[in-house]
Amino acid sequence: MSYEKLFNLKSNPFRHTPAISSTEIIWAGFPLIKEKFHNRIKRAIKVPNSSLILNWGEYGSGKTHAARYFGKKTVLAEISEEAGGKIPYFIFVTLPKGKSPIEDFYTTIVDKLDISLLRASFNSQKEDLINYIDLIGDNGFIKNVAKAFFNDEIEENLFRRYLYGSANATDNRSLSERGIQRVLNPDTDYSKLLSVIFSCLTFNGSVYSSVILWIDEFEDIAILTKVNGDKTNSFLRELLDNTPNNLLIFLNLTQSALFNIEDLGEYISEALKSRIKDRINFELPKEPEILTYVSELLKAYKVEDINDTNIYSPFNETLLQQILKDLGNVSIRNINEALGTLVDLAESDSKSPIDLExxxxxxxxxxxxxx
Amino acid sequence: MQYIIDACTLINLLHIDEDEFLLKKLQKLEFVLCKVVYDEINKNVFKKLQKTIPYPIEMHKDIEIKLNYLRERIYSDESYKDLDEALSKLLNYSKKNGEYQSMMLSFYLNTFNKTRVLFFTDDSPAKKEFAPYLEYHKIGYIEDSVDLLITLYRHNDGFTTGDLKRFLSLLYHEYACEISALEKVLQNFEIPRNEIRNRELIIMLGSLKQSINKLELGKVASLYSQVTENKKKYSPLFDMLIQFSDFFRSEISSDFLAKINQNIEFADSKPFYKF
Structure with missing residues (x-):
């Protein structure tokens, strides 16, 4: 029998790890964590200073889910409205682990920049933007590349080839006329160029109020070689130094086999550590938090809003308390797995409501x- | 002293090498390898890290050129295989893999050339299995990639402390990438809906997650063996873990990872003697 008929649910609410489709990404429970992110983003919209925030927790504690939720345009629009500013430009990346992390980092970010959309967005204030680019930084070459980035006279594919370092001789000739006479150097140019582009995106706050760069799986810095770990630290430090305003970086860190929060100092340089403004901890949830989470999640998945006094339907409070007692201290993913399996089993046995027995x-x- | 090197150690060296730096230093060592070891390298050199950080195609040619250096070191006189019957009994070992062939070669060279043998391998079970025999029969001893890197550092003027730390760090990175990828895949693994009543599968997944989180690699390897022996029962897990078969084949131990990190520290805090 279907979930709808049996439980009055659209689908199994507990079987998404983590949800990817925008409509499936909802926030249930954990109001304090939600508020912390909400406030951080609101502050980034209102206060210009760039900042770096660490999100720390175990596997399955909800860090990636938080990134997906707060990356939703509707959520960002709501926070922006409250803050009285424009929506932030959101970029979500996973820490690269290959042999050339900076090149990979840069490429991933460039992949996510929608050049045609950005050019169109700034088209009406092109001249002001060019004047602004001339004011920031002291590197003429980087300024020319940034100007070309927003210049719709330069074909997008050609310019992307240049950004990726795969431009051909004809491309290079045409770019040379725009003051771009050499290729980008990963060690010296990548962070500077991204910083100028980020600054441009938030230029006068009329299109985007800030840039949010959310980096997932940052714990993998522990498995990089020493050299690449240092390069990653420098890259992030340069990004923050060269983008003093309107850049908010979130780093998701997971307690793993090869990384513990106590070891953080070994992998994050002093220079970067001093730029950390806050740490958001995803603690293992307590019973009252989980009960609120379950009831809110179930409510969001209800097909019909029947006036049911049992907010935990198809479960009940006693059953949930027993399950949580049996599970002990575990992550929210473990709780989802247990409840998800129970719902699936009950569905296959056409059992509703799901009781202790x-x-x-x-x-x-x-x-x-x-x- | 005669050096014999195993496939896993040579594959590690090929992968972490930069501009043939290590290979050139290695050429100065009196080392040999068995034909079967060379074949194993040829077969597996590009498979390593395929799942996590696959080597770009343009680098394959470089590694193929490097393999030529190793081809010259294959011990061509196959008389050592005459010891097969006696040694398989003595070592109580039935597999005819590279480690076993290297053992035959070790016994042969020690017996007929009257030389001590230093066998380099990163294969933990092979090390445990064969080291007591090498010692008891006064053939030689076993070391690993870390020891080999320190040896190369000590005997080469152009090999700086910075180089040693860099190569040890690269070696750690090779294994850590695989462990991290395996841990993520296990942590994110969701029991398929049609398997929710497969209790053994659920319990196996739980045990694998717990073991990898505690970095109990020996236990993870043993659970992997159980999964491969019961492919049908653990089908969804098997399909996922098979991508890491080369990692499991290397049978790396947690102690080995700790040893790499410890020696990176020693390079500064307790420097290795260099004339």
Whole structure:
């Protein structure tokens, strides 16, 4: 029998790790964490200073989900309205682990920059933007590349080839006329160019109020070689130094086999550490938090808004308390897995509501991995 | 002293090498390898890290050129294989893999050339299995890539402390990338809906997650063996883990990773003697 008929649910709310489709990405429970992110982004919209925030937690604690939720245009638009500014430009990347992390980092960010959209967005204030580029920084070559970035007379594909370092002789000839006579150097130019572009995006705050760069899996800095770890630190420090305003960087850090928060000092340079403005901890959730989370998630998945006194339907509070007691201190993903399995089992057995007895009969299937 | 080097150690060296720096230093060592070891290198050199950081195609040619240096070091006189029957009994070992062939060659060279043998391998089980025999019969001993890098550092003027730290760090990176990728894949693995009643699969996934999180690589390897022996029962896990088969084949231990890191520290805090 379908979830709808059996449980009055659109689908199994607990089986998404993490949700990818924008409509599926909702925030349930954990109001304090939500508020912290909300306030950080609001502050980035209102206050110009750039900042770096660490998000710390175990696997499955919700860091990637937070990035996806706060990267949603609707969420950002709501916060912007509240802050009285324009929407931030949001970029989500995963820390590159290859042999050339800076090149990979730069390429991933460039991949995510929608050049035609940005050119169109700034088209009406092109002259002001060019004047602004002339005011920031002291590197004439980088300024010319940044001007070309926003210049719709330069064909986008040609310019992308240049940014990726794969321009041909004809491309180079045409760019040379625009003051771009050499290729970009990964060690010296990549961070400077991105900084100028980020600054341009937030130029006079009329299109974007700020740039949010959200870096996932930053714990993998521990598995980079010493040289590449140092390069990554320098790259981020230069990005922040060269973009003093309107840049908000979030770093997602996960406690893993090869990385512990106590070791953070080994992998993040003093220069970068001194730029960290806040740390958002994704602690293992407590029972009241989980109960709120479950009830809010179930509510969001309800097909019909029936006036049900049991906010945990198809479960009940006693059952949930028992499950949480059996699970002990675990991440929200572990809780989702257990409840997701229980819902799936009940669906295949056409069992609704799901009670304590049914849970006990299927205990090993639901939390067998604990033993 | 006669040096014999195993496939995993040579593959590591080929991967972490930059501008043939290590290979040139290695050429100065009196080392040999068995034909089967060379074949294993040829077969597996590009497979390593395929899942995590695959080597760009343009680098394949460089590695193929480097393989030529190694081809010259294949021990061509195959008389050592005459020891097969006696040694398989003595070592109580039935596989005919590169490690075993290297053992035969070690016993042969020690017996007929009257030389001590230093066998380099990063294969932890092979090390555990064969080291006592090499010691007991006074053939020689076993070391790994870390020891080989320190040896090369000590015997080459142009090999600086910075180089040593860099290559050790690259070696750590090679293994750490795979461990990190494996951990992420396991942590993000969701039991397929049609398998929610497969209790053994659920329990196996839980055990794998716990073991990798504690960096108990030996236990992870043993669980992987159970999965491969029961492909049907653990089908979804098997399909995912098979991508890491080369990592599991290398049977790297947590101690080896700790040893790499410790020696990076030693390079500064307790420098290795250099004349």
């Amino acid at each position: 049914y849970y006990k009969t299927n205990l090993t299937d639901v939390i067998g991995w604990k033993n």
